[in-house]
Amino acid sequence: MVFIKTGCKRSFGFEQVFDARLKTDRHSQFLLQCPGPGYLREVFRPCFFWGEAIVWQRMALELFRQAEARLSRRALRHNLSLIRSRLKESTGLHRARTEIMAVVKADAYGHSIREFLPELLKNGIRSICVASVEEGVLARRLNSKVEILVLGGSFRWPASLIHCLKENRLSLAVSDIASLRSLLRVKEIPIHLKLDTGMNRLGVKEDEWGLALELVRQSNRSLEGFMTHYASAQGSSFQRQVSRFEAALRAFIEAGLCPKKIHSENSAALFSRERLKKGLLSEKANLCRPGLSIYGYLSPPYERFEPGLRPVLSLVARLGLKKRLKKGEAVSYEGLYRAPYDHDIFVFPIGYADGIAKSYAPLLRPRILRAEGRKEKEALRLCGAICMDMIVLRDPAQQQRRVEWVEFWGSDRSNLVSKKLVSPYELNLRIASRIPRLWVN
Incomplete structure (x- = not known):
């Protein structure tokens, strides 16, 4: 295995290392370490060869973003x-x-x-x-x-x-x-x-x-x-x-x-x-x-x-940060949401770069996940704009419910699809490749 260490903000230039190594061993593996905030380690290895082109398979060893497609x-x-x-x-x-x-x-x-x-x-x-x-x-x-x-x-x-x-x-x-x-x-x-x-x-x-x-x-x-x-x-x-x-x-x-x-x-x-x-x-x-x-x-x-089909994919995210919002304070870009009273807000590390389009905002109804996949009946509500990597939610019921994981769509028929805001073909196709797909049960 070849170990390569490089800075995050400069061009890697490791293609030459790959090419030189592969001339002697086509089954080489490469460990790339990018130090710094939110660094990601990945193993690169040639997945298959097609003519002169090499198609690389990337295997993430550490996942820091708490969002999944289950x-x-x-x-x-x-x-x-x-x-x-x-x-x-x-x-x-x-x-x-x-x-x-x-x-x-x-x-x-x-x-x-x-x-x-x-x-x-x-x-x-x-x-x-x-x-x-x-x-x-x-x-x-x-x-x-x-x-x-x-x-x-x-x-x-x-x-x-x-x-x-x-x-x-x-x-x-x-x-x-x-x-x-x-x-x-x-x-x-x-x-x-x-x-x-x-x-x-x-x-x-x-x-x-x-x-x-x-x-x-x-x-x-x-x-x-x-x-x-x-x-x-x-x-x-x-x-x-x-x-x-x-x-x-x-x-x-x-x-x-x-x-x-x-x-x-x-x-x-x-x-x-x-x-x-x-x-x-x-x-x-x-x-x-x-x-x-x-x-x-x-x-x-x-x-x-509809004969009773069940969606296979559920898009979920884990709570990143819980904050207390005071009456009159605004949230996120342009302050589209302003708190009418003191309440908690919940920040999740997922956004439109991950497939939750800004156009989904009017009908987005994330629900709190409990043990064994059960969901709370009362959905959370969006606070402000859907950002590239972040979404801020609030609990309209103000019940001081414990929030850890939420489901944006999946195991139930999606409100976004039933209201024809998005085609069922496009809903999961839009989920970014950086969201890992993981089998459950």
């Missing part, structure tokens, strides 16, 4: 159980053979793929979706056996990228004819052909489906997968997309090109009342792609069908 194993198991139950009920058919392909793009929707992937595997998940090749490479480094489908992220195929896909055993969703022509020649890369049935984003357009079929036939290859993505999971729009996808699937099957994996259902399609009707798709589909529902949410307008 992940609930119990909630994850509950949500996966609901999804599996829904699969069996969705068409009136027993679909036990339909497996879950978990969507873990964007760092598992802000929950940390490093933390989330091992738990998914423990709960019987054998395949995942990511958004880009880079995310796929990271997922492969975390697990050598899981099946990984790259949904997008690249539309050009240089030799280096092809090599990366083969080396990391990544499957690829192909969305256009030009890419299909190129990638059918590379037999080591499993292809999921994506059809545009009405989303008008990614996917081969309907007037090119015949050409796609002919290209696959001429290549003497079988498709690994056949897929689409629904723009809506309700009303006539949904049924039109299903009908188009079934027609394309029937054409491929009749041509002797039946794909191994057929999937179209996302979280909205799984939990909407517009269920798949009995037909070719309900009989042949053997994968579904839930994303948001795994993490405990449904997007509008499907949240009204």
Whole structure:
């Protein structure tokens, strides 16, 4: 291990040390110490190599900021159980053979793929979706056996990228004819052909489906997968997309090109009342792609069908400082809050740099945490502005309650989401990487 000590306020310049050491030992570890207030020790080690680039994995040895994103194993198991139950009920058919392909793009929707992937595997998940090749490479480094489908992220195929896909055993969703022509020649890369049935984003357009079929036939290859993505999971729009996808699937099957994996259902399609009707798709589909529902949410307008999903992530912080405020004293920048009477205030080391946006202020209702995760019914209230690294709260009940940890959102349905102040997709994606994700129970 190489030990490097440096001052906090000057440029480190330790890249040269890394490069020199790695020429002799690619598995070297580096301990970096930055002395001074709030110093942080980190071990740097090469996580993986991609061409000439080194991607560094940082492992914090000491965490001084008392704010966490707590992940609930119990909630994850509950949500996966609901999804599996829904699969069996969705068409009136027993679909036990339909497996879950978990969507873990964007760092598992802000929950940390490093933390989330091992738990998914423990709960019987054998395949995942990511958004880009880079995310796929990271997922492969975390697990050598899981099946990984790259949904997008690249539309050009240089030799280096092809090599990366083969080396990391990544499957690829192909969305256009030009890419299909190129990638059918590379037999080591499993292809999921994506059809545009009405989303008008990614996917081969309907007037090119015949050409796609002919290209696959001429290549003497079988498709690994056949897929689409629904723009809506309700009303006539949904049924039109299903009908188009079934027609394309029937054409491929009749041509002797039946794909191994057929999937179209996302979280909205799984939990909407517009269920798949009995037909070719309900009989042949053997994968579904839930994303948001795994993490405990449904997007509008499907949240009204809420089946009892539980948010997996809770954002919490520990009290930093308790102070007594006198009547008439103002708090924080511009004195937006002025005390109407003497009362206590509580300062927490978390702010908008951590994902609690200033726009959340009107509906932010942090609740005091007690033993075993219980929460006080009466929420705390914001005092003044949400700052970059600090939030000041007060107890409107003035009950002299003991305050140590508070939950900003999580185990209960977030007031911010229910009042549509923020999308459930964005709520946890906005949480900064400096907030550690930790499993509980």
